[in-house]
Amino acid sequence: METLQPDDPRELGSYRLLGRLGAGGMGRVYLARSPGGRTVAVKVVRPELAADPDFRSRFQHEVETARAVSGRYTAPVVDAAPDAALPWLATAYVLGPDLTDVVEAHGALPERTVRALGAGLAAALQEIHAAGLIHRDLKPSNVLLAADGPRVIDFGIARAVDGNRMTQTGVVVGSPGFMSPEQAMGRDVGTAGDVFSLGVVLAFAATGRSPFGEGAASHAALLYQVVHGEPDVTGVPQSLVGLIRACLLKDPAQRPAPAEIVAALAPGGVEGLLTDWLPSAVASTIATHAAGILDLDLEMPEPAVQVGSAGSAGPLGLVSPAGSAGPVQAPSASGFGPPPAMPVAAPGYGQGAPVTSGTSGAPGTPPYGTGEAPLGTVHLGSPDTGPGTAAAPAASRRRFLGLAAGVVGVVAAGGGTAWWLSGKDGDAEKDGASAAAGGGTAQAGAGAEKENFTTPPAGTAPQPLWHKSVAEDSIATTEQLLTHGGLLFISGDPLVAYDVKSGKQRWSRKDVLPFGAPLLLADGKLYMADSDTSGVLKALDATTGEEAWRSRLGEDLKVEKTIAIDAKNVYVTVTDYADSRSATDFRTGVAAISHSTGKKVWLQKRDWGTDDYDVEGTVSGKHLVYADSNRNLTVRDTATGTQLWTKKIGDDWTWRPTVAPGPGLVLLPGTTLTAIDVETGKSRWTLSPNGRRGFDNPTVVDGVLYTADHDGGVWAVDVKTGRKLWLCEDPGADQAPAQFLRAGGTLYGASAMDGGGVFALDARTGRARWVYNDNKDPGEPWQITISGNRLLAMHGYEVYALPAV
Numbered sequence: 136m137e138t139l140q141p142d143d144p145r146e147l148g149s150y151r152l153l154g155r156l157g158a159g160g161m162g163r164v165y166l167a168r169s170p171g172g173r174t175v176a177v178k179v180v181r182p183e184l185a186a187d188p189d190f191r192s193r194f195q196h197e198v199e200t201a202r203a204v205s206g207r208y209t210a211p212v213v214d215a216a217p218d219a220a221l222p223w224l225a226t227a228y229v230l231g232p233d234l235t236d237v238v239e240a241h242g243a244l245p246e247r248t249v250r251a252l253g254a255g256l257a258a259a260l261q262e263i264h265a266a267g268l269i270h271r272d273l274k275p276s277n278v279l280l281a282a283d284g285p286r287v288i289d290f291g292i293a294r295a296v297d298g299n300r301m302t303q304t305g306v307v308v309g310s311p312g313f314m315s316p317e318q319a320m321g322r323d324v325g326t327a328g329d330v331f332s333l334g335v336v337l338a339f340a341a342t343g344r345s346p347f348g349e350g351a352a353s354h355a356a357l358l359y360q361v362v363h364g365e366p367d368v369t370g371v372p373q374s375l376v377g378l379i380r381a382c383l384l385k386d387p388a389q390r391p392a393p394a395e396i397v398a399a400l401a402p403g404g405v406e407g408l409l410t411d412w413l414p415s416a417v418a419s420t421i422a423t424h425a426a427g428i429l430d431l432d433l434e435m436p437e438p439a440v441q442v443g444s445a446g447s448a449g450p451l452g453l454v455s456p457a458g459s460a461g462p463v464q465a466p467s468a469s470g471f472g473p474p475p476a477m478p479v480a481a482p483g484y485g486q487g488a489p490v491t492s493g494t495s496g497a498p499g500t501p502p503y504g505t506g507e508a509p510l511g512t513v514h515l516g517s518p519d520t521g522p523g524t525a526a527a528p529a530a531s532r533r534r535f536l537g538l539a540a541g542v543v544g545v546v547a548a549g550g551g552t553a554w555w556l557s558g559k560d561g562d563a564e565k566d567g568a569s570a571a572a573g574g575g576t577a578q579a580g581a582g583a584e585k586e587n588f589t590t591p592p593a594g595t596a597p598q599p600l601w602h603k604s605v606a607e608d609s610i611a612t613t614e615q616l617l618t619h620g621g622l623l624f625i626s627g628d629p630l631v632a633y634d635v636k637s638g639k640q641r642w643s644r645k646d647v648l649p650f651g652a653p654l655l656l657a658d659g660k661l662y663m664a665d666s667d668t669s670g671v672l673k674a675l676d677a678t679t680g681e682e683a684w685r686s687r688l689g690e691d692l693k694v695e696k697t698i699a700i701d702a703k704n705v706y707v708t709v710t711d712y713a714d715s716r717s718a719t720d721f722r723t724g725v726a727a728i729s730h731s732t733g734k735k736v737w738l739q740k741r742d743w744g745t746d747d748y749d750v751e752g753t754v755s756g757k758h759l760v761y762a763d764s765n766r767n768l769t770v771r772d773t774a775t776g777t778q779l780w781t782k783k784i785g786d787d788w789t790w791r792p793t794v795a796p797g798p799g800l801v802l803l804p805g806t807t808l809t810a811i812d813v814e815t816g817k818s819r820w821t822l823s824p825n826g827r828r829g830f831d832n833p834t835v836v837d838g839v840l841y842t843a844d845h846d847g848g849v850w851a852v853d854v855k856t857g858r859k860l861w862l863c864e865d866p867g868a869d870q871a872p873a874q875f876l877r878a879g880g881t882l883y884g885a886s887a888m889d890g891g892g893v894f895a896l897d898a899r900t901g902r903a904r905w906v907y908n909d910n911k912d913p914g915e916p917w918q919i920t921i922s923g924n925r926l927l928a929m930h931g932y933e934v935y936a937l938p939a940v
Contacts, residue, residue, distance in 0.1 A: 147177055147223050148216055175213060175225040185221050198224055206262025208255045210288045229286045231421050234275035234340060241416050243343040246372040250400050251408035252285050253337050257396035258405050259287040264326045271324060273332035274313040275339055282421055284409045311357040312345045316385050319358045327387035334382025342370040373892055373908035377594030391592030399591040588938040596907035599935040601638035607932055616929055617656040618922040619677045626654040635922045638936060642680040655700040658730055662705045664694045672707060672728055686733040698752035698761055705730050706759055708750050739776035755794035758813050760801055762792050770813060780816040795835045795854045804830040810857060820857035834875040843871035851901060863901035866894050878921050878939050885917035893917055893928050909933055
């Protein structure tokens with residue numbers, strides 16, 4: 136804010152100017168106040184533009200059009216004088232700093248603030264575009280941050296100025312670094328141009344810099360980067376990277392529409408994101424700014440501050456004489472609600488729809504017709520006209536500072552989360568992954584019932600339908616989360632079952648699952664070994680959590696660990712204390728236990744020297760395949776337990792083996808990817824990474840092998856031949872997925888490291904669709920499964936349900 140200079144006017148129409156707010160392509164901008172106390176921003180056209188008849192005509196048209204923008208997230212035009220010697224227009228003054236000032240003072244904004252900002256700005260673009268306008272100059276300085284949401288300013292006027300400039304050869308209209316490629320090249324700009332600018336603004340808010348270069352770069356360099364360069368989105372929260380990249384696509388036709396952005400960021404409504412949306416330091420800045428506005432006009436007689444009935448609060452949480460503060464009133468669907476019962480005297484707080492106003496700017500012309508302020512607009516003084524405006528004692532500066540503090544109090548009081556859900560829950564779900572819970576290699580979610588989920592824009596991850604923070608003793612002990620009958624099971628103490636659709640707890644059982652013990656699921660039962668106390672195998676009814684049976688193999692036989700499960704048996708490792716070579720060296724074995732009766736089917740002793748208990752296994756048809764940390768790979772017949780073969784494997788082995796049931800192959804990751812015959816142990820094919828650094832453990836779904844390499848790429852391989860089908864070199868995050876599931880045409884992945892997340896790729900081409908990450912770092916892998924139309928994910932102690940879209 137600058138003081139008025141000698142060459143500045145002191146009045147324009149009925150408005151008294153208080154100071155300079157800045158200057159732009161059209162002219163100077165002043166802070167002004169009406170006779171009734173309304174604070175506005177007045178933009179005055181430059182003399183050379185005012186002398187251009189064509190400009191005046193365009194300006195008149197744009198002012199009339201801009202009056203039609205009656206949005207919640209814009210600063211409306213409340214008065215204008217396009218026929219004056221120096222044409223001007225007045226917009227509602229927004230009590231809040233612009234985004235440039237906020238980022239300069241406080242740095243990059245947190246993810247929740249950027250998400251709310253994006254939803255509000257996209258909603259503003261909907262309002263502007265619906266009025267037949269294109270902003271053409273959306274940039275941080277044209278975005279104001281108010282306590283109850285962002286506001287877009289200067290809409291609709293740029294086109295009047297642009298029409299004059301575009302007649303000049305070589306002139307590029309707009310702000311370098313924030314304009315779209317088509318605008319930078321002087322081509323026609325549509326509504327998608329504003330979406331590109333929105334993407335740049337959000338990247339700036341999230342990182343504190345433009346994705347196309349810093350401000351010190353020359354205009355030519357910035358324009359070149361906008362047209363030809365790739366945006367640098369380093370530092371953007373992972374959950375927003377896809378959306379911002381989609382907004383910044385070079386082809387306007389591929390960018391999401393503002394409505395799609397709103398649906399992706401705020402499916403429950405933008406208002407739900409604006410509770411406590413600003414960091415506390417920014418909210419405090421607004422209060423300080425409010426006090427500064429008052430200081431500009433202390434010489435004015437202080438008008439009355441009027442509030443509602445005793446014990447209630449007016450807009451902006453103004454405290455009533457009874458001392459209670461109320462929340463900011465929510466706008467109606469039209470952008471503003473009914474006026475407050477009594478006008479509130481305070482500096483202008485611009486929000487709401489344009490109001491009836493004369494355009495001549497003659498003295499005495501009310502800036503709004505009936506004296507009823509748009510909801511959220513606060514005035515210092517009484518309206519110019521209107522009934523019910525009674526005199527009251529003058530308000531002190533201290534009282535006004537109380538109003539400013541009330542604004543901050545309202546901002547800080549909330550705290551809520553908007554969940555990404557539209558449509559109704561369906562009936563009973565179908566679990567496509569339960570049968571393969573041990574190996575995680577089956578196609579998941581096939582035939583799942585559909586709900587009316589809104590498909591997010593390209594590159595944008597859906598937001599959780601629900602989220603739970605589970606007990607710190609909870610830890611997923613399978614590669615793939617387990618579901619059955621609409622329940623998700625989270626292992627730990629207690630063992631808890633959650634409703635897949637709502638996230639509500641259905642049952643909980645303490646002291647049934649030792650910490651870290653694997654949990655298996657089949658035939659409607661959960662199976663776990665209790666090696667810490669009794670050395671038995673227990674089965675729980677998955678629907679109720681009640682114990683179904685427990686199996687003790689014998690007085691000297693102790694069940695150590697569950698390793699695999701199929702349609703008939705649970706396979707476990709055991710210790711035989713009756714067979715020993717010393718007081719500490721006992722014989723180990725592998726046993727099959729019927730999960731219908733709990734009785735032993737067979738028991739086979741392991742060779743001496745293979746007493747390692749860290750065994751991981753899987754079942755494929757008639758083969759039980761398991762590996763241990765001593766680098767032994769063993770195959771047994773599931774019917775009898777007879778060992779078919781065993782061999783040493785390389786140091787790159789990750790212990791749980793992957794088996795392709797159709798061709799009968801065991802797949803070994805490492806420097807190369809090797810397929811060996813499950814019957815004989817002989818090599819069938821080997822795949823080289825072609826200069827990349829080796830392979831992680833693979834997953835097989837319907838004849839296709841999916842695996843990540845050590846450089847972060849994802850491969851799809853024909854499992855029969857070992858032929859590469861596609862390679863996605865950049866799935867969208869630092870850490871590639873380590874576990875895969877497929878639902879229809881989407882391949883979902885989960886990373887073993889915090890820096891990855893949950894991935895969605897096109898199963899046919901490998902093209903990355905989106906990545907979801909909660910930006911937490913518990914040091915635990917992500918784990919996923921699909922139940923019906925929900926993609927369930929666990930990361931450390933956080934559980935999420937995403938729509939499987």
